[in-house]
Amino acid sequence: MKGEWEPMKTLKKIKWNVIISSVIYVALGVILLLWPEEMAKNICYVIGVIAIAVGIVNLIDYIRKDYSVDAYRYNLVYGLVCILFGVFVFVKVDTVVSIIPFLLGFAVTISGLLKFQNAVDLVRMKYSGWGIVMIVSVLNIAFGIVLIMNPFTSAMVLFICIGIGMIYSGVSDLIATIMLSRSIKSVGRELQKANEDDVVN
Secondary structure (H helix, E strand, O other): OOOOOHHHHHHHHHHHHHHHHHHHHHHHHHHHHHOOOOOHHHHHHHHHHHHHHHHHHHHHHHHHOOOOOOOOOOHHHHHHHHHHHHHHHHHOHHHHHHOHHHHHHHHHHHHHHHHHHHHHHHHHOOOOOHHHHHHHHHHHHHHHHHHHHOOOOOHHHHHHHHHHHHHHHHHHHHHHHHHHHHHHHHHHHHHHHHHHHHHHO
16 A cells, blocks of 8 residues: 555544644633632633634644645634634623533534544444444533533533533543544554555465
């Protein structure tokens, strides 16, 4: 098999994004568990800083890359949107605080949907561990929907539950990525062996 197998290239590109986002999820979750009532505005400021930082990184990436050979990537727009969102968070922090449960619940739900796709990918690759990822993803989605609906009467209970959800999402993202990585590597080895056998024959 000449070069590197395409799915393996894709996995390497997204692996660090998953690791970074998982660490952020877990860190926010731990903070919410330790200081549930005091962290509402602080979380907004953290989200604002992260959004602005991501925007700046994308703008720098857009400026540095040669888009004559790497076109149809929207780093400029994505970067500007992130920066504008970060500025909005700082200017309208009280408004953002009121929708934090929805935003974080939405993030947890999206995390679950991504893991659901991972489970489907594992099924298509005939990996025996797909059931675990599927269960984890369904629980993730359900928890995210509960956070969006916000049935809690106490703000402290709400933020504690959000913290648990963020930690669960971060850890399960890492587990799902590891399992998907192992499956892709296994399929890649099988394809490489089959190609080598064809060459020999």
